[in-house]
Amino acid sequence: MRHWRAGYTLLFMIAVAAAALFLLVLPQTAAPPAQGAATPRPQTAPPARGQTTTPARGQTASAPQGAPRVSGRPDFSGIWQANNTANWDLQAHAARPMVSQPGFTANSVVLAAPVVGLGSIGWVPGGLGVVEGNDIPYLAWAAARKKENLENWMDRDPEIKCFQPGVPRAMYMPYPFQIIQSTSKVMMVFEYANAHRTIHLDKMEPYPNVSFMGYSVGRWEGDTLVVDSNNFTDATWFDRSGNFHSDALHVIERLTPQGADVIRYEATIEDPQVFSRTWKISMPLYRRLEPNIQLSDFRCVEMVEETMYGHLRKEQLVKKWTGATMTVDVTRTIPPGEAVHERYISGNPPAAK
Numbered sequence: 001m002r003h004w005r006a007g008y009t010l011l012f013m014i015a016v017a018a019a020a021l022f023l024l025v026l027p028q029t030a031a032p033p034a035q036g037a038a039t040p041r042p043q044t045a046p047p048a049r050g051q052t053t054t055p056a057r058g059q060t061a062s063a064p065q066g067a068p069r070v071s072g073r074p075d076f077s078g079i080w081q082a083n084n085t086a087n088w089d090l091q092a093h094a095a096r097p098m099v100s101q102p103g104f105t106a107n108s109v110v111l112a113a114p115v116v117g118l119g120s121i122g123w124v125p126g127g128l129g130v131v132e133g134n135d136i137p138y139l140a141w142a143a144a145r146k147k148e149n150l151e152n153w154m155d156r157d158p159e160i161k162c163f164q165p166g167v168p169r170a171m172y173m174p175y176p177f178q179i180i181q182s183t184s185k186v187m188m189v190f191e192y193a194n195a196h197r198t199i200h201l202d203k204m205e206p207y208p209n210v211s212f213m214g215y216s217v218g219r220w221e222g223d224t225l226v227v228d229s230n231n232f233t234d235a236t237w238f239d240r241s242g243n244f245h246s247d248a249l250h251v252i253e254r255l256t257p258q259g260a261d262v263i264r265y266e267a268t269i270e271d272p273q274v275f276s277r278t279w280k281i282s283m284p285l286y287r288r289l290e291p292n293i294q295l296s297d298f299r300c301v302e303m304v305e306e307t308m309y310g311h312l313r314k315e316q317l318v319k320k321w322t323g324a325t326m327t328v329d330v331t332r333t334i335p336p337g338e339a340v341h342e343r344y345i346s347g348n349p350p351a352a353k
Contacts, residue, residue, distance in 0.1 A: 067257045074223050074257045076179045076186070079288040079295065082172035082265075085127030087159075089241040090281060091136065092129035098122050099154060114154060117326060124240075130172075132280040136243060141349060142274045149242025149345070156345050158236050161308055162300035163344070164195040164212035166236030167229050167251050168267040168281065176288055178295055186218060186225070191295045199227050207231045210247060227253040234347040244347040246273040261287040273349050308343075 068075040085093075098118075100109040115122035138146060149156050159165065165173055175191040186199040199218040207215035215231040234247040250270040258264050263285040270278045310317060311332035321328045334340055 067260050070181060071183045073220055074225070075181055076225070076255065076257070076263065077181045079176050079178045079293050080263065080285045081176040081288055082174075082283055082285055084130060084172065084283055085125055086130045086172040086281070086283060087169065087174055087239055088124050089127060090129060090131050090239050090243055091241075092134050093124070093127055093241075095126040096124050098124055113328070117321075117323060117328065130281045130283045132282065135279070137276045137279055139274060139276055142244075145347075146242045146244065149237070149244060151242075153240060153242065156242070157240055158344055159240065160304070161343065162193050162304045163235060164193050165190070166212050166232060167197065167214050167216070168253065168269075169236065169238055170195055170197070170213070171253075171265060171267070171285070172283060175298060176293070176295060189295065191298050193298065193300055199225075212236055214249075214251070223257060225253075225255040227251075227255070229253070235344045236347075244274070245269070245271045246346075246348045248273045255285075258284070261289065274347065 068077075070077070097109055097111045098115050099112040099122075101112040102108070103110040110116075111118065111122045136146075154160065159173075164170075170177065170188075170190050170192070173190070173192050177188055177190040180187045180189070184200075184202040186201065187196065188199070189196045195213060197213040197216055199216040201218050201220075204217065210231050210233050212233055212235065214229040216227050216229040218225055218227045220226070229251045230249070232245070232247055232249045232251075234245070237244050248271050252268045252270075254264075254266040256264045256266075264282065265285050266280060266282040268278055268280045269275070306318060311334050313332075316330075316332050318330050320330065335342070
């Protein structure tokens with residue numbers, strides 16, 4: 001019995017010693033990664049403050065990862081919309097009445113009679129502007145015309161009369177537009193006034209006429225779509241602030257993807273009859289991401305018939321509006337002489353006398 005107990009004591013001591021040795025060796029042995037586990041990647045320090053990650057000199061920037069492509073080019077197909085105040089005024093501006101008159105105190109303005117019932121809605125929202133350098137280089141006669149246009153905005157803005165908006169104004173109006181792209185054509189359909197334009201990426205015969213939306217030819221420079229447009233009429237404006245052009249307008253646009261849902265849009269404006277040099281605007285365009293997004297009808301021709309032609313009725317139709325705090329009486333007037341036939345003020349220089 002004594003020898004049996006001594007043998008078990010010796011076995012127990014050997015087992016304890018083996019366990020202690022195993023625990024000492026285990027931390028020094030790295031376990032292999034489990035099957036399918038990712039191998040840790042070495043840490044890379046972020047760029048120092050002020051440094052950029054732009055491509056090295058000689059490299060060409062490409063569309064960001066995730067941006068859709070068609071035939072190797074960025075695919076701009078979808079519904080897009082600008083989100084700025086450019087359609088009110090391309091340049092930086094403070095809030096102001098749509099139509100104003102002097103206020104009660106010195107140097108103040110209030111809403112004038114045509115819009116006084118609109119309250120805060122009758123004010124133009126302020127904006128930072130989209131013009132490079134915030135300067136539009138008008139010639140002397142054109143600067144005077146621009147001021148005159150603003151003072152007579154309700155009578156002159158082609159948007160009020162539902163004229164097709166022209167280029168580049170169609171791109172930043174507060175309405176969505178759809179791009180449909182193929183390898184040879186890029187079509188843009190605008191909600192406002194059912195306007196549309198086709199950008200030809202293939203060889204076409206010269207356009208024989210002028211139009212509100214001009215004639216557009218496109219080409220690719222890397223991942224940037226460059227669009228060259230001319231053959232415009234003299235009947236469209238750039239915004240609701242009286243900025244205008246002549247029929248010598250020439251526009252070069254650049255559309256560059258900045259991700260799957262953002263386009264950087266630039267337009268360089270040239271018109272030697274109105275401006276002393278070229279100038280440029282730029283802004284982002286955003287993809288509309290609602291799952292049920294589609295263009296709605298805004299066929300405004302019938303919407304403006306009373307505005308444009310109501311003064312020619314034998315019996316006036318719109319005479320009075322009465323609200324809780326005001327009554328607005330409307331008296332239509334017929335312009336004298338040939339002015340009754342005018343539908344817009346030409347953007348071309350005055351004829352030499």
